[in-house]
Amino acid sequence: MKENSLWKDAFRRLVTDKFALGSLLIVLTYAIVALLAASGLIAADWAKEVGGSNLPPSTEHWFGTDIFGRDVLAKLIRGTQIAMSVGLVTSLIAIPIGVILGALAGYFGGWVDDVITWLYTTFSSIPNIMLLISITMILGKGIFAVYIALGATSWVTLCRLIRGEVMKHKEREYVQAAEAIGGGHFRKLFIHILPNVTHIVIINTSLQFQFAIKSEVILSYLGLGVQGEPSWGTMIDDAKLELSRGVWWQLAGATLAMFVVVLAFNLLGDALRDSLDPKLKGK
Amino acid sequence: MTSPLLSVKNLVVEFQTGEGITRAVNNISFDIPAGKTIGIVGESGSGKSVTSLAVMGLLQRPAARIPQGEVFFNGQDLLKFDESQMREIRGNQISMIFQEPMTSLNPVFKVADQIAETIRIHKSVSKKEAWDRAVDLMNQVGIPNPAQSAHKYPHEMSGGQKQRVMIAMAIACEPKLLIADEPTTALDVTIQKQVLDLLHKLQQQYQMSMMFITHDLGVIGDIADDVVVMYRSNVVEKNNADEIFTTAKHPYTKGLLACRPKLGANPRRLLTVSDFMDENGVEKHISAERVVVFDKEQEKEKSSDILLEVKNLVTHFPIKGGLFGRTVDHFRAVNDVSFTLKKGKTLGLVGESGCGKTTLGRSILRLVEPGSGSISYGGKDITHIYAEELRLLRRKMQIIFQDPYSSLNPRMTISEILTEPLNIHGVGNSRAERLSMAKELFEKVGLKASQLNRYPHEFSGGQRQRISIARALMLRPEFVVCDESVSALDVSIQAQVLNLLLDLQEEFHLTYIFISHDLSVVNFIADEVGVMNGGKIIEMDKANNIYKNPKEAYTRALLSAIPKGITKANLSALL
Numbered sequence: 001m002k003e004n005s006l007w008k009d010a011f012r013r014l015v016t017d018k019f020a021l022g023s024l025l026i027v028l029t030y031a032i033v034a035l036l037a038a039s040g041l042i043a044a045d046w047a048k049e050v051g052g053s054n055l056p057p058s059t060e061h062w063f064g065t066d067i068f069g070r071d072v073l074a075k076l077i078r079g080t081q082i083a084m085s086v087g088l089v090t091s092l093i094a095i096p097i098g099v100i101l102g103a104l105a106g107y108f109g110g111w112v113d114d115v116i117t118w119l120y121t122t123f124s125s126i127p128n129i130m131l132l133i134s135i136t137m138i139l140g141k142g143i144f145a146v147y148i149a150l151g152a153t154s155w156v157t158l159c160r161l162i163r164g165e166v167m168k169h170k171e172r173e174y175v176q177a178a179e180a181i182g183g184g185h186f187r188k189l190f191i192h193i194l195p196n197v198t199h200i201v202i203i204n205t206s207l208q209f210q211f212a213i214k215s216e217v218i219l220s221y222l223g224l225g226v227q228g229e230p231s232w233g234t235m236i237d238d239a240k241l242e243l244s245r246g247v248w249w250q251l252a253g254a255t256l257a258m259f260v261v262v263l264a265f266n267l268l269g270d271a272l273r274d275s276l277d278p279k280l281k282g283k
Numbered sequence: 284m285t286s287p288l289l290s291v292k293n294l295v296v297e298f299q300t301g302e303g304i305t306r307a308v309n310n311i312s313f314d315i316p317a318g319k320t321i322g323i324v325g326e327s328g329s330g331k332s333v334t335s336l337a338v339m340g341l342l343q344r345p346a347a348r349i350p351q352g353e354v355f356f357n358g359q360d361l362l363k364f365d366e367s368q369m370r371e372i373r374g375n376q377i378s379m380i381f382q383e384p385m386t387s388l389n390p391v392f393k394v395a396d397q398i399a400e401t402i403r404i405h406k407s408v409s410k411k412e413a414w415d416r417a418v419d420l421m422n423q424v425g426i427p428n429p430a431q432s433a434h435k436y437p438h439e440m441s442g443g444q445k446q447r448v449m450i451a452m453a454i455a456c457e458p459k460l461l462i463a464d465e466p467t468t469a470l471d472v473t474i475q476k477q478v479l480d481l482l483h484k485l486q487q488q489y490q491m492s493m494m495f496i497t498h499d500l501g502v503i504g505d506i507a508d509d510v511v512v513m514y515r516s517n518v519v520e521k522n523n524a525d526e527i528f529t530t531a532k533h534p535y536t537k538g539l540l541a542c543r544p545k546l547g548a549n550p551r552r553l554l555t556v557s558d559f560m561d562e563n564g565v566e567k568h569i570s571a572e573r574v575v576v577f578d579k580e581q582e583k584e585k586s587s588d589i590l591l592e593v594k595n596l597v598t599h600f601p602i603k604g605g606l607f608g609r610t611v612d613h614f615r616a617v618n619d620v621s622f623t624l625k626k627g628k629t630l631g632l633v634g635e636s637g638c639g640k641t642t643l644g645r646s647i648l649r650l651v652e653p654g655s656g657s658i659s660y661g662g663k664d665i666t667h668i669y670a671e672e673l674r675l676l677r678r679k680m681q682i683i684f685q686d687p688y689s690s691l692n693p694r695m696t697i698s699e700i701l702t703e704p705l706n707i708h709g710v711g712n713s714r715a716e717r718l719s720m721a722k723e724l725f726e727k728v729g730l731k732a733s734q735l736n737r738y739p740h741e742f743s744g745g746q747r748q749r750i751s752i753a754r755a756l757m758l759r760p761e762f763v764v765c766d767e768s769v770s771a772l773d774v775s776i777q778a779q780v781l782n783l784l785l786d787l788q789e790e791f792h793l794t795y796i797f798i799s800h801d802l803s804v805v806n807f808i809a810d811e812v813g814v815m816n817g818g819k820i821i822e823m824d825k826a827n828n829i830y831k832n833p834k835e836a837y838t839r840a841l842l843s844a845i846p847k848g849i850t851k852a853n854l855s856a857l858l
Contacts, residue, residue: 006693006738173690176650177751181704181758182677184670195694 010199013275020271026264034084037077046074046230054247064249067242075230076253082231083261086146086216087209093151094158094208099194099201101155102162107170107189116163120156128153132215136224143226146219150212158204165197199276206272210265217258232258286358287314288492289338289460294352296333296342307333309516310351315460320486320493322507322524324500324539326773327744330516331496335462337362338494339379340369356460375405378453380446382465387449388437394448395421395433401455420451425481442636443474447481454485461486462494467502471635471800476844479505498773500539501846504528512536514564534559534566542778544807546830546845551577552785553778553807589662590762590794591624591647596656598639598646616642618818619656626761629788629795631809631826633802633841639818640798644764647796648680649673660762678708681755685767687747691739697750698735701725704757721757728753728783745776749783756787764796769804781808803845806830814838 014020036042049069050061057064063072105116123131135149169175170193178192219225220233232254239251296308308330315321325331336342338354340361354361356377364372373379381387389397398420399413408416414433421429424447437445446466453461463482467475483506486493495507503510503524510527512520512535520533531537538556550573558573560566597620599613616639624630632640645651647658649665657666665676684690691700701721704710711717722732728749739747748768755763765784769777785808787793799805805812806826813823814837822835833839 006740173684173686174692177682177684177690177754178692178703179650180648180677180682181754182674182707183703184674187707192692196692 010275014271017271017275019267020275023264023268023271026260027268030080030084030261030264033077034081037081038085043074043077046070046078054242054245057249063253064247066238066250072235072250072253075235075250076232076257078230079232079235079254080257080261082143082226082229083213083216083258086143086150087212089147090150090154090212091205091208093147094155095201095205097151098155098158098204099162102159103166103189103194103197105159106163106166107185107193109167113163116159120159123153124156129218132219133222133224136219141224141227143229146216146225149219150215154208154212158201158208161200161204162197165200166193169193169196199272203269203272203276206265206269210262210269213258213265214262288317288357289315289494290353290355291334291338292353292355294334294337294354295350296330296337296347297350298347299345306516307347308337311513311518313511313518313521315492315494317459317492318486318490319508320483320495320506322503322510323494323496323513324498324503324510325513326498326775329513331513332464334513335379335464335494335496339373339377339462340364340366341373371405374401374458375456376458377460377462378456378458379462379464380449380453380466382468388445390437393434393436394440398448398452398455401452405456416455417451420455421448423454423485424448424451425477426451442470443477446470446474446478450478450481450485454489454491457489458491460492460494462496464496465498466495468497468499472802472846473635473800473841473844475502475846482506498775499543499846500527500536501543501774505846512539519564535564539775542775543846544778544781544803546803546806546842548576549807550574552782555778555782556775557779588626589623590626590660592659593623593647594621594657594659596620596643596646596658597654598642598651599654613654615818617646617653620818620820621656622813622820622823624794624796626794627788627792628811629797629809631805631812632796632798632815632820633800633805633812634815635800638815640815641766643815644682644766644796644798648682648764649676650682678758679760680762680764681758681760682764682766683748683751683755683768685770687744687751687771690751691747693739696736696738697725697742700739700750701735701754701757704754708758710758721753724753724756725750727787729779745772745780748772748776748780752780752783752787756791759791760793762794762796764798766798767800768797770799770801777804784808801845802830802841814841 014024033042047070050071051065051069053065053067053069055061055065055069061071061073063076066072066075101116101120105113131153132149135152136145139145139148166189170188175188175192178188183192216225216231217233217236220231221237223237225231225233235250235254239247239254243251291314292312294308294311295306298305298307311330311334313321323331323334333342333347337349338356338361342349349362352362356372361369361372388394395414395417398417399410402408402413402416403410418429418433421433426432426444426447432440437448440448450466466482467478470478479502482493482495485491493506495503497503500510507524509521509523511518512527512533514535520527520531520536522532527536528540531540535556538554538559541554541559542556544553552573554569554573558567558569596617597615598617599615601610602612602614603610618639620643622630632643634640642651646653653666657664659665660676660680665673668676695703698718698721701724702714702717705717705720711720722735725735726732730746730749730753734742739750742750748771751768768784769780772780781804784795788795795808797805797808802812806829809826811823812826812829813820814829814835815821816837822829822833822838829838830842833842
């Protein structure tokens with residue numbers, strides 16, 4: 001006799017999908033690289049001069065060296081650490097805000113809903129990149145400002161999705177049943193409804209993650225992001241001047257690193273939606 | 284002798300699932316002669332719908348496959364047709380009506396456009412001609428003001444009207460064969476009767492053949508010429524309708540006939556299929572005491588204590604309108620209702636959807652806030668008590684919902700669902716004690732304790748309803764509202780659940796309010812019956828009196844809508 005929760009079923013469906021499994025492995029690889037870099041085990045000496053200026057890719061330096069003779073691969077690894085940390089920290093900021101506001105708005109309705117809806121429509125009416133730039137302007141340049149700027153702008157989509165889903169679920173009979181056995185608002189909302197909408201959080205996070213990574217690259221490219229450390233955005237910015245001299249490897253490395261992880265997150269997001277969203281299931 | 288219109292020979296349908304191959308239809312054969320109606324009867328999962336999908340060529344590939352069998356339609360084997368040939372047949376020569384009228388219509392198109400679309404796919408007619416034909420069809424299926432109604436969108440129509448539109452779509456191209464898959468299961472009994480009459484009339488008018496699929500043998504008596512009974516993927520009995528209703532041979536058929544409560548006298552507990560045969564389909568001898576007719580009137584009054592007293596209760600919902608969504612008026616869902624209910628008794632509330640019976644049940648439990656009037660429970664006025672007091676009261680008053688699919692939280696295991704009420708109210712000293720209480724009740728409702736760690740989606744509809752009942756009884760309440768608790772179940776399962784509710788009532792001395800649209804069910808289970816219409820109780824009396832001497836015309840209409848379980852021919856012979 002097997003006892004299957006919906007989560008286990010979903011996980012089984014996910015790993016039988018080859019694209020999803022591949023994407024998951026890529027994402028995990030990036031995460032491990034980022035962790036190793038953060039703990040100083042790899043690419044700690046990225047700033048060291050390892051050879052001549054602008055050496056093309058070789059077996060010794062897979063992505064060549066930059067203008068100061070630094071290893072591009074080491075810089076890419078540091079960039080991975082920055083990118084993944086931006087994705088993670090912005091998610092940690094955006095998810096609680098989005099989930100809690102969305103759940104409260106959807107569950108209580110009335111003036112609570114009015115206030116929260118007003119808040120997120122106001123946020124989403126300002127062009128995203130303008131808001132990002134103005135927040136980094138206020139907080140000053142640097143990675144911290146990027147975290148705050150992205151975290152403060154990316155909860156809106158999640159909030160809207162959660163609100164709609166909670167509104168749908170609160171009318172279900174199992175929620176009324178919870179009320180009939182004497183459960184209060186807290187129990188109905190957090191014990192009964194929220195576990196039934198968490199799939200949205202997971203799907204949204206995987207798409208959110210790649211959006212944050214792209215945004216960090218754009219901000220850094222514009223000179224508003226990380227300072228004094230290599231990021232994929234600053235590497236692309238550096239490389240644009242070198243390209244005319246035939247130095248393509250720094251640009252290629254940064255673009256490739258970003259392309260692979262963004263694609264993996266997108267595919268993973270789609271696969272998660274297929275396996276977790278009950279609406280798309282056969283029955 | 285002419286050859287039949289549709290002839291299914293030795294059909295086998297198999298499904299590839301995660302656990303291997305399941306045989307959904309096992310070597311079945313039957314014929315549908317031209318101009319006749321064949322009823323296919325069986326419980327959910329017996330393979331009756333799969334059979335109809337196989338005929339229509341609508342089985343999900345590649346999960347389903349047909350390793351054996353032939354389906355002859357007008358002498359041609361449909362199973363050998365390719366997709367484009369099948370499209371020619373579907374909607375044109377064979378058409379289908381589905382169970383759920385709420386979801387079978389596209390919400391963004393006008394209803395007449397949807398009927399016209401079917402016509403234009405198969406016939407080269409202009410848009411205008413198709414529209415006119417659609418309006419004509421809507422007139423034929425009895426939709427009032429067809430010319431105006433044609434412009435309506437599905438959400439502007441009632442469930443019965445939507446089903447009529449579905450029927451209009453199905454007959455638009457004057458098909459030779461109409462497949463009706465549980466067309467009345469989602470409808471109230473009164474609407475069911477109208478739809479059955481309509482189908483019968485159209486079948487005669489167009490000289491169609493009809494394949495009528497249902498779980499309720501009683502429904503088929505009104506409409507079918509021949510009946511095919513399916514049980515666990517097999518055909519167990521085939522005969523003409525008269526023979527089936529008078530001299531059924533297979534124990535399963537006998538069980539199906541017996542399990543629907545009769546309006547008059549019933550045994551103390553309804554007979555179920557399991558009274559007629561054992562697990563392996565071997566016929567059993569029915570003990571004499573099971574069939575003794577039981578008269579509720581004879582039973583002595585056990586107590587005269589009044590448990591619940593409702594006085595002039597009104598519950599209204601605001602109607603929002605205007606630019607800023609202000610409340611412009613109130614809709615009185617429950618309008619001035621009064622009654623008393625004695626301990627250990629059952630009050631049945633019966634009426635069509637929208638009559639306010641569900642709102643009344645929920646107002647009594649304070650799941651919906653009542654507007655005015657008073658509710659007193661055990662002598663105490665509970666109309667306005669506050670949250671904490673109400674929470675304590677919830678231990679004594681419980682509700683069992685209609686839909687066994689949405690009333691259980693899909694992310695919780697059964698043991699979590701059952702122990703939750705105990706946790707909330709701090710009953711039991713330890714987790715182990717609470718679990719053993721859950722286990723005890725879980726077994727009492729007829730399920731195996733080894734299944735406690737499973738999730739709701741692993742159970743069938745009838746089992747889920749038993750779980751809902753167990754949850755409602757975990758706190759040992761005195762009073763339970765059963766809100767259409769058996770309406771979503773097959774008749775054979777319905778009988779089991781009704782018996783269970785009666786057993787539990789006896790054991791735990793429960794008081795019930797039993798809400799249903801089906802007067803025969805209410806009549807069986809309730810001591811007293813209140814007939815509701817337009818938010819009011821229009822007639823209230825002892826259960827037996829209601830069907831013997833109905834006073835209101837509305838009550839008589841409800842009574843006449845109940846499927847009699849005998850064929851038209853026999854019925855007219857009796858009169």
